[in-house]
Amino acid sequence: MAGERRKIDLDAWTPPELDAEPKDVLTVKKYAERWYTETKGRHKPRTRQLNRGYLDNVILPELGSVPLESLTVQDVRRWYASLDHYPTRNANAFSLLRTIFNQAVDDELVPANPCRVKRAAVKTRVIEPVALTAAEIRQLADSMPAQWRALVLVAGFGGLRWGELTALRRSDFTLTESDCSVTVARAAVRMKGHFVVGPPKSKAAMRTVPLPSALRPILVAHIAEHAAPGRGGLMFPADTADLLHDNTVRPRFKRGAAALGHPKLRFHDLRHSAATLFAQAGATLADHMVLMGHTSSAMSARYTHSTAARNRSLVEGIWE
Template sequence: MRYYGPDGLRHNAPVTYERKKDAELALSKLAADIARDDWFDPEAGKVDLGPWGRDWLAERDLAKTTRERYEFAFHGYIEPTFGNRPINEVKEKDVRGWYAGMLDTGAGRPSAAKAYRVLRAMLNTALDDGMIKRNPCRIKGAGDDKSPERPVLSIDEVLRVVDATPPRLRMMVLLATFTSLRIGELAALTRRNIDVSTGFVTVVENQAQLSNGELYLKDPKSAAGRRSVPVPDDLLDELKQHLAEYAEPGEDGRVFVGPKGGKIRRQNFRKIWIKALSKAKVRQVHFHDLRHTGNQFAADDGASLRELMERMGHSSPRAAMRYLHVSKGRSREIAVKLNARLRDARPKPGQDSLGHAEGTEAKKSSEIEGIDSLESGPDLQKHDGGDEGT
């Protein structure tokens, strides 16, 4: 059976019907789909996902690091399973099996979530282009990164690590904690981004690194990423000393450089960081956990959701919300204040509910009742009347 689609072209029916009645029924359904603007070309989806996905990636305007992550997810996880499969033949059960297989074969939850998001984005485009009628990526929560809760260092642990870090890099540890800057933002800082007179550090760029080792500067992820963060007053003298001794000269001079004057590289800095943790006898944590620690310090000290978002450089409250859980210390402080409110409202020992000393209220009441009886009793009325009569 053949029919004319809304594009004006003749199309073959998806199957061959043995009975004329079945063909007429299918034709009626196709006509109804066209009338509802719900028709799609069944031939359009008969394209293998592999070559189509490579074209999809090439057409995207992506940052270098984002493109690298997308390509890794596509070539490493998506293409091996679906590369030779026509797009319109990828079904929900296929996606469920693929996702479970990633986890079963050792892919971490974050890696599986990234790959799932890339496949879902690709098939959303296929849906928009009329290649499929429904996106088969329908696993609830599969695209969410559910990383374990990151550790928070104590202030004593932070200062021990600072002391164990080479002097030229100590300010990196302090600013990562007390201004919540990321390592890429710290590596990109120049003298013009530091205003010691007002005590603010301004983030305008982020240093990124590709898997081949190439370093480059990029804009923050969002407008909120461009921000100015205040430095605690007690760190300003140390910051001035760092700029005088270790930063490159000139307004465009980098604030942080390596021992030999090179740019800060993650893999090189990681070696220094691990050594400092061991020397300070602090458990092994990521450098990025200093940002998490500083955010938690700010939340514990009363920072609002909006203040945390601005400090972190986030436009969405989702990430900031994690720091607003109540710590045990803060919970006890709240309980103490509530207890004081309760104590002030309750009668003191030896007082009744109105605050009177026990045993005095009843006496006062009887005295008042006696006065009332004198004022309104018949003896007083007679006396008043007699006075008035004379």
């Protein structure tokens, strides 16, 4: 009776069959759609767009018609095993399905969560990131057009995400004799052909990142020559004065990376590079999480990488 009352409260109850008409079964699709609607105010637009894609293209085509209370661990395991080899997408889709069923458990619609495939939510890298040295970051910046050199330096020594970089305003930088830092207060994402600017990825991503003091004169010169006018002007505007698109920067970035001997370098690898430099400089795990804007120690661990030179230094050190 308590379970039936809970279904009534959630508007999921259907009366007993009084005739031959089929019962309106609460399927995975119906409940997932309800969950998606109810989470509108909790998730950012980009997250909702991704979740919509996982539901429509990965989860619901096979599992949508299954009655919610009938989905078993074996069903989920077979579904996951049948997916094409897209590790990150599959891990995210599994995590989303597990989250939806966690809510169903809380709603007392199912006795247990059937999403219990071991390591299914673990993301495995398809492309191993590249961590540049400080000298390589400076070389890469020098190879870029003048208006993008500071962009590469802030990314490589500050570890900001692309969306955080492109949304930066002049007022986000503190460039005094005693302080050289940047405050991340917003981020930009591109959705359906236009940019959307909003809060960063998480509360932890709203942070102030100290920058090497050697960057101060470079940033001052950049503001004078390339930033949009006014305190609220974009720090790294496109030629159209709009937000900068990564496709605009990518060709020159790839040429510069190839000249360095890293033809597979991605712009996001500058964030990996900064994370590695922070760790090698002696940052504690807590320091690292704050600098990178991470919410978990596991995420910080994913972004730190050793280098051959660092390994050689450590090995030589154990002989002494």
